[in-house]
Amino acid sequence: VLSKPITPKSMNVLGHGLALPLNRQSLDLATGPLINFGGASAAYSLRDLNGRNPRIVRVRRASDNHERDFYKDGINSGELTNWVNSQIVPPLDIGVLTPEGRIPVPEGGTSIGIPAAAYSLRNLSTTYTGNVVDVRRSSDDAEDSFTAAEVADGTLTDWVSEDTTQYMQFDGVDEDISTPALLPATDDFTFTIKFILDEVPASTMGLYGSLSSGSSGRNVFQINTSGQAFAFISGVAALTTANSINVGAINTFVLSRSGTNWSLSLNGGTADTATGSIALDTAGSNIGDPYSGINFNGIITSLSVGTITWDGSAADATAKGWTVNGSPTSTLLNDGFVSKWYDQSGNDNHATQGTAASQPKIVDGGSLVTKLGQPSMDFTTGSTMLLSDSFSITETESAVFAIWQPAKDSATTVQARNRTLFGNASSQIYIGTPNADSQMSFKRFDAVKSFTLGLANLNTPNLHAFVGTTAGADYYFNGSSIYSDTATGTNSIRNHLRIGAKQNLATHDTEGYISELIIYDSDQSANRTAIEANIGETYGITGIPAYDNTVDGFVETWYDQSGNGNDATQSVAASQPKIVDAGVLVSGGLDFDGVDDFFGLIDLDNSNQPNTIISVSRTDVTGSTRGIYGLGSDPSSASGYYRSSNNHTIYAGIILEGSVYTSGTEYLRFDLFNGASSVIGVNGASTVGNSGNRTLTHLMIGDSLLSGVNPLNGRIRELIIYPTDQSANRVAIETNINNQYNIY
Amino acid sequence: MPYLLYPTEQDAWDRSEEEGIAMGLAYHTEGRGSRYVSAPKETLDGLWALDVTGYDLDELEESTVTPDVTFPQPTEDLM
Numbered sequence: 001v002l003s004k005p006i007t008p009k010s011m012n013v014l015g016h017g018l019a020l021p022l023n024r025q026s027l028d029l030a031t032g033p034l035i036n037f038g039g040a041s042a043a044y045s046l047r048d049l050n051g052r053n054p055r056i057v058r059v060r061r062a063s064d065n066h067e068r069d070f071y072k073d074g075i076n077s078g079e080l081t082n083w084v085n086s087q088i089v090p091p092l093d094i095g096v097l098t099p100e101g102r103i104p105v106p107e108g109g110t111s112i113g114i115p116a117a118a119y120s121l122r123n124l125s126t127t128y129t130g131n132v133v134d135v136r137r138s139s140d141d142a143e144d145s146f147t148a149a150e151v152a153d154g155t156l157t158d159w160v161s162e163d164t165t166q167y168m169q170f171d172g173v174d175e176d177i178s179t180p181a182l183l184p185a186t187d188d189f190t191f192t193i194k195f196i197l198d199e200v201p202a203s204t205m206g207l208y209g210s211l212s213s214g215s216s217g218r219n220v221f222q223i224n225t226s227g228q229a230f231a232f233i234s235g236v237a238a239l240t241t242a243n244s245i246n247v248g249a250i251n252t253f254v255l256s257r258s259g260t261n262w263s264l265s266l267n268g269g270t271a272d273t274a275t276g277s278i279a280l281d282t283a284g285s286n287i288g289d290p291y292s293g294i295n296f297n298g299i300i301t302s303l304s305v306g307t308i309t310w311d312g313s314a315a316d317a318t319a320k321g322w323t324v325n326g327s328p329t330s331t332l333l334n335d336g337f338v339s340k341w342y343d344q345s346g347n348d349n350h351a352t353q354g355t356a357a358s359q360p361k362i363v364d365g366g367s368l369v370t371k372l373g374q375p376s377m378d379f380t381t382g383s384t385m386l387l388s389d390s391f392s393i394t395e396t397e398s399a400v401f402a403i404w405q406p407a408k409d410s411a412t413t414v415q416a417r418n419r420t421l422f423g424n425a426s427s428q429i430y431i432g433t434p435n436a437d438s439q440m441s442f443k444r445f446d447a448v449k450s451f452t453l454g455l456a457n458l459n460t461p462n463l464h465a466f467v468g469t470t471a472g473a474d475y476y477f478n479g480s481s482i483y484s485d486t487a488t489g490t491n492s493i494r495n496h497l498r499i500g501a502k503q504n505l506a507t508h509d510t511e512g513y514i515s516e517l518i519i520y521d522s523d524q525s526a527n528r529t530a531i532e533a534n535i536g537e538t539y540g541i542t543g544i545p546a547y548d549n550t551v552d553g554f555v556e557t558w559y560d561q562s563g564n565g566n567d568a569t570q571s572v573a574a575s576q577p578k579i580v581d582a583g584v585l586v587s588g589g590l591d592f593d594g595v596d597d598f599f600g601l602i603d604l605d606n607s608n609q610p611n612t613i614i615s616v617s618r619t620d621v622t623g624s625t626r627g628i629y630g631l632g633s634d635p636s637s638a639s640g641y642y643r644s645s646n647n648h649t650i651y652a653g654i655i656l657e658g659s660v661y662t663s664g665t666e667y668l669r670f671d672l673f674n675g676a677s678s679v680i681g682v683n684g685a686s687t688v689g690n691s692g693n694r695t696l697t698h699l700m701i702g703d704s705l706l707s708g709v710n711p712l713n714g715r716i717r718e719l720i721i722y723p724t725d726q727s728a729n730r731v732a733i734e735t736n737i738n739n740q741y742n743i744y
Numbered sequence: 745m746p747y748l749l750y751p752t753e754q755d756a757w758d759r760s761e762e763e764g765i766a767m768g769l770a771y772h773t774e775g776r777g778s779r780y781v782s783a784p785k786e787t788l789d790g791l792w793a794l795d796v797t798g799y800d801l802d803e804l805e806e807s808t809v810t811p812d813v814t815f816p817q818p819t820e821d822l823m
Binding site: 571574708 | 781
């Protein structure tokens, strides 16, 4: 009975005698990759047989049925087992440890405890379906809410880009636009220019104005060193707004003239006004480099006066006959800022920021802000922070987990000082870098504890964890403890969370990135590694051990290294041999369960004998027939197996028994199907006889009969099929294999 | 082991694939790889038994699942 999932491969178009794709002269026959002697039909191993670091196996891990390919280098390096053991249960679903392991909460397990607040741009529970952020787009200040899926799938960035605004980036050096005088000499007008600055300028900065400082009716519009809008109209007045610019956001500068009345406002704030009459200069003007003030260094998104509207693009400026000087970049303004970071804990301790200039960025120039390959929030703009006034924890037993980059990219040691992950409103508790080079600190029980953490760990994103207990506190960096403290104190209540800042905003804000922050109001010592393992897995942080190495890994494909593409596959999950058993790489090859594990069928395009099959395998039982492989016009017609007589056996119509085997012992077999001159070779010795004359076309691995009654209960480390007699090369082949595995 | 019995092999494979979809096996999520959860075996009386260990069974299936299945005896030494 032919099992359904077995799909015979197309015939091997390359046929017999195809040489393996390697240079036999360059290889060490005794210890290097196994070279080819006349061309193998198929070659399966967990080592590199052709010297090209080929794909070895495709593995399915039992925890989530995810699959991926592994190369030779990934198998013994630990990459495979680490991947199989990856912690896929998100933090809010982690169950307490039981004798049966950690049963995820959605599957009936008992929760390790609900955090006081849990912020991320991913879902921290498989059952969480709510929004993770509210975002404001800078182009029109519209806001909307987004789920984790919408953050990840581009919905967020698409929305931010919906209302696109052209902008031009001026470098503050030589990039500007020469225009004719845009302001009418005597008519009424309303002049509006929109711009963004990353910081309040250190020197008064020009926005727009006349070219010449000597002309009558000259005018110049600027931002002064206090961030206020300023307009000088010669012969009338100097106007200064009371309010200042919003750093990192679009600012709107408006100067209007109505008869003799002049008015200047910034962002709709209270206008500064004056009266006077003057014929304005019409000799020419400049955007970004008027006659007074340093060159504009920032973004201008648009300018309008009367019937003139410039959309912020170089093309539009040129089309108007203006001269674009230098090479200012002109693109679309697509920034998005977080106004609300949702608490996923269920406690509704959402972190918010209503001030545009203090909102962290999540979309930058149309691109999602990412760190470690995952969405993140950019806190690099000064004084950005998120607040949760409803947040409250007690001080003694607490735990914090965060993906955090304290300082900006490439920050110096000085720049990495005083960068805060979180604190409470009175800075009674916090985590942040102190005012010292290359250190981290936390505050607990009114005492600040500082300890060394190198600069390279402060200007890059990493996993930070803090666990406070009744016996003290520990700080962990990427899973490793870097500081322990035994201080105890009053178990005070601490309220009002600030993310990215503490009390002194001006000098203690994070200037890096925060991707995830989970704060428990409980001792999570027993669960720290479980939480860290999932965070580490999500953000690709290496070196964090899996918390619970009990996951199995199964081989879906054992790749053929012969070059013929005769990959061995098994699409039925329950019939896949095991390569990782309870978190540990199986020694001695792939483990076949003796019930229903096998690979097949593989169409080898072999035809008539002789054929040579070389294998490294073992059976874990005696007294019953266990197939290593089946071959033939259908696989049941010929085979190599451990026979119930306890003898090594081959069969192609006639049983040919070799030496006695014992269970649990690995053997190197050299099986030659060659009619009356067949050989069953075991560990270098030989038994010669007649095994029959059947053809050896189709291959199955791990059983010898299609009916599935002889499943191997043991392991196969290597299996190579030659459509030829390899007797002349037997010693060399066996030497290579034995040197590799030290079998006999 | 708990088994569900089907009159045809195809019916059993269909149920196995249905469970594979529910489990998110790679064939159904990535277009290649594992497709079925378990393989049906023919019983002595010509039905097809599917090992449903770990399956999410509906009420009807729960009521019909059985551990009592007889398979043909092995014939390994006949070859």
